Amino acid sequence: xxxxxxxxxxxxxxxxxxxxxxxxxxxxxxxxxxxxxxxxxxxxxxxxxxxxxxxxxxxxxxxxxxxxxxxxxxxxxxxxxxxxxxxxxxxxxxxxxxxxxxxxxxxxxxxxxxxxxxxxxxxxxxxxxxxxxxxxxxxxxxxxxxxxxxxxxxxxxxxxxxxxxxxxxxxxxxxxxxxxxxxxxxxxxxxxxxxxxxxxxxxxxxxxxxxxxxxxxxxxxxxxxxxxxxxxxxxxxxxxxxxxxxxxxxxxxxxxxxxxxxxxxxxxxxxxxxxxxxxxxxxxxxxxxxxxxxxxxxxxxxxxxxxxxxx
Numbered sequence: 001x002x003x004x005x006x007x008x009x010x011x012x013x014x015x016x017x018x019x020x021x022x023x024x025x026x027x028x029x030x031x032x033x034x035x036x037x038x039x040x041x042x043x044x045x046x047x048x049x050x051x052x053x054x055x056x057x058x059x060x061x062x063x064x065x066x067x068x069x070x071x072x073x074x075x076x077x078x079x080x081x082x083x084x085x086x087x088x089x090x091x092x093x094x095x096x097x098x099x100x101x102x103x104x105x106x107x108x109x110x111x112x113x114x115x116x117x118x119x120x121x122x123x124x125x126x127x128x129x130x131x132x133x134x135x136x137x138x139x140x141x142x143x144x145x146x147x148x149x150x151x152x153x154x155x156x157x158x159x160x161x162x163x164x165x166x167x168x169x170x171x172x173x174x175x176x177x178x179x180x181x182x183x184x185x186x187x188x189x190x191x192x193x194x195x196x197x198x199x200x201x202x203x204x205x206x207x208x209x210x211x212x213x214x215x216x217x218x219x220x221x222x223x224x225x226x227x228x229x230x231x232x233x234x235x236x237x238x239x240x241x242x243x244x245x246x247x248x249x250x251x252x253x254x255x256x257x258x259x260x261x262x263x264x265x266x267x268x269x270x271x272x273x274x275x276x277x278x279x280x281x282x283x284x285x286x287x288x289x290x291x292x293x294x295x296x297x298x299x300x301x302x303x304x305x306x307x308x309x310x311x
Contacts, residue, residue: 003089003191004190004193005190007034007097007098007195008098008196009194009287012209012274014198016099019301023298024096029095030087031096032081032098033060033063033098034062035104038063039062040064041064041065043240045216045219045221046249048216061084061095068232073118074103075115077107081108102276105284108188109188110187116171127237136155138165142164146168195287195304197289198278199292200291205293221245222253225250225253288304
């Protein structure tokens with residue numbers, strides 16, 4: 001059992017968290033979040049974060065780690081996740097890693113290239129340039145020093161353009177070259193079983209997404225963002241504010257879109273996120289898939305976990 005790690009993955013709105021909570025009542029499992037939005041404190045409604053009562057009953061590791069005006073990388077997640085896994089094993093329990101941030105999953109399973117850690121001063125300078133001339137202009141600058149990385153990025157992919165320029169500023173070497181030269185062979189040092197919730201009927205998932213986004217609006221998503229903007233020094237291009245829901249709420253507060261567009265664009269963005277998550281999961285090797293809409297999915301996965309823990 002001390003060498004086992006279970007992943008419970010899937011696109012947004014497939015019921016991963018609720019299922020993980022129920023499974024932790026049956027088996028000696030520790031829930032570890034694999035969600036890049038849940039790392040932010042005070043961002044509760046738009047991230048569909050479990051409420052206080054749920055977290056008291058079903059503790060989650062790796063949520064509420066940083067403030068919304070801070071950054072958190074896949075490398076930091078890997079470090080923290082390995083520590084959480086070790087802590088779970090030390091208690092004689094098995095970690096179940098639950099979420100849908102597939103870059104985090106890849107970082108944990110396969111390891112990361114040896115790129116330099118973030119430099120706040122350089123990042124701030126890059127952000128200032130972007131504010132002045134726009135991310136497409138910085139994308140052109142990236143193409144001059146690292147054409148391979150620029151070729152695979154959208155001119156508006158601010159987060160990745162920023163990181164690639166930052167790496168070049170720190171090292172003087174293109175990020176694409178560093179990734180080729182210094183790949184770190186450090187796969188997850190545990191036996192991993194990857195279970196994935198994937199809907200056979202995509203239209204039903206789309207309906208779930210719309211219902212959940214409407215509930216977020218009703219629960220006060222816009223008011224939550226107003227409070228966050230009053231409490232922290234935020235801008236629209238921060239990673240926290242690029243999260244689905246918050247980006248659209250920000251645009252609504254800035255009168256860039258109206259209430260109807262806010263709702264429609266939020267639902268569409270969530271559907272697009274789910275599509276990307278499903279595409280990634282279907283391309284991953286050794287993934288056991290289950291229909292999240294199957295009435296018997298809980299008992300089916302329970303039986304599978306029982307078999308895993310009995311090995």
